[in-house]
Amino acid sequence: MALLKVKNLTKKFGGLTAVSNFNLELNKGEIVGLIGPNGAGKTTVFNLLTGVYQPTEGTIDLDGESLVGLKPYQITSKGMARTFQNIRLFKDLTVLDNVRIANHLRTKSTMAEAILRLPRAMKEEKEITDKALELLKIVKLDHRVDEVAKNLPYGEQRRLEIARALATGAKIIFLDEPAAGMNPQETHDLMEFIGWVRDKFDLTILLIEHDMKLVMKVCERLLVLDYGVVIAEGLPDEIKANKKVIEAYLGEEVS
């Protein structure tokens, strides 16, 4: 059974149909790519899946449980987290705090306990810190623990954003153009990182990307969106050869 099942997802903004009849099944452990020209509705799909927008029609089921109508923070607590097209870190906070904040939804101690510094709250604080440090070590950002997030090089900011999404305890991660603005070397590193993280944390990943080299190499399956409609779906090689996709997005090779 699919981990995430999206059926007939439709979003209308007034007279404009941004996404229409979008279907998606994510199986556990998959890396699936969502591609398409600018304005095709890819980010809208992400916003629908993560609760930023409410769908006009359609269903979103995670493990058989409906996510429609939930707020973003509730969806995150169900085990789906995301990154943003234009990096949205907590810029003026340290790398450690960025990750610790993502741990918040797994905490149980009350505010009164925290203010009185009762043992349970203090123990939990220490656990949060330890867990965050461990995660940062895994993603090789442990040398930056005390650095303010905005001072990190671009590639590391992207990695931190992914680490932060991981810290929420998510099973499914949505990456919105993770390679945007990266140089070829950074893109290459990121490509390896995504695959590695998936194996390490047993994740399922859906990613939006324009860098075709990355998409074709990392993704096991692709969906192509154009004007809010899925025009093709399949393995990377099939997509590369698909006439409709070439016409709408990839473009003819110059001969």
Added chain:
Amino acid sequence: MKKLFKDYILPIIIFLVGYGILEGLRQAGILNPYYTQILVFIGINTILTIGLNLINGFNGQFSLGHAGFMAIGAYVSAYLTAKLHMPSFALALILGGLAAAFMGVVIGLPTLRLKGDYLAIATLGFGEIIRVCILNIKEVGAATGLIGIPKYTDLFNVLLITALVIIIARNFINSTHGRACISIREDEIAAEAMGINTTKYKVIAFAMGAFFAGVAGALFAHYLMYINPSSFTFMKSVEILVMVTLGGLGSITGSVVAAILLTILSEVLRAVGELRMIIYSALLIVLMLYRPQGLLGTNELSLDLLKKWFKKPNKKVRGDQSGVAEG
């Protein structure tokens, strides 16, 4: 055991020693009633500033209605002690604070959807509504003010409550709940995507700030023994806002420092009469030009920071999150 000492016993020792010194000075006649009064106002202003800093500085919501919450605390507690003759000042203080916090929730739930300037204007409107309402309630003296409030506030309880407020704010800010508030200031969309219930934490910060303002108002009322609505105008909100900004949005230590400096400064400038406001404003302009982030920015003065400076001047050490703002 070490934690117990640091979190509970050390603050008590520091407080008792500090108060002992002040009491000694008073017995010796060095700390005359005028200086004592300035100290009391420093305490009250510190509580107000920290309360507003929780909302404006740590949570990033721009509130301009702090005097309104202060008024609620002042009037509710004063009504309890002066008219209903409630004997317990502590209870009156807490009820004053809770009344303000309750209004904070009532006002916060609808208005915290607004952002930036819009929220500022909504809260400004709220502050004025409170003042105008009080102005028309005969039961609390309307424009004449409320008289006959017992003098319950003294140096000891003001300093005690100020210390408690500092500790509560510090412990809150350094907990996962406090970080949730700060993340909203940093990036609300990202905070929500990372699992933070943003509405809840905005209302919590707002209510907590309002609670502190209510307590400060109650202390204020029971010190002057008389209150009237003109003490809680928009200008009072601005005064508190100036202290928050001067000290640094997002610094508890900054709030304390700014409350001390500006309270003393406005007393010193009393001597030059009309020129006072001009000098005061000019100083602020200079400060904002050269240090727009406020005196302390978002930094805190803490024992750990001091250790860091003295012990390892070159090596960066991660400050233990438990020791912030001991000042």
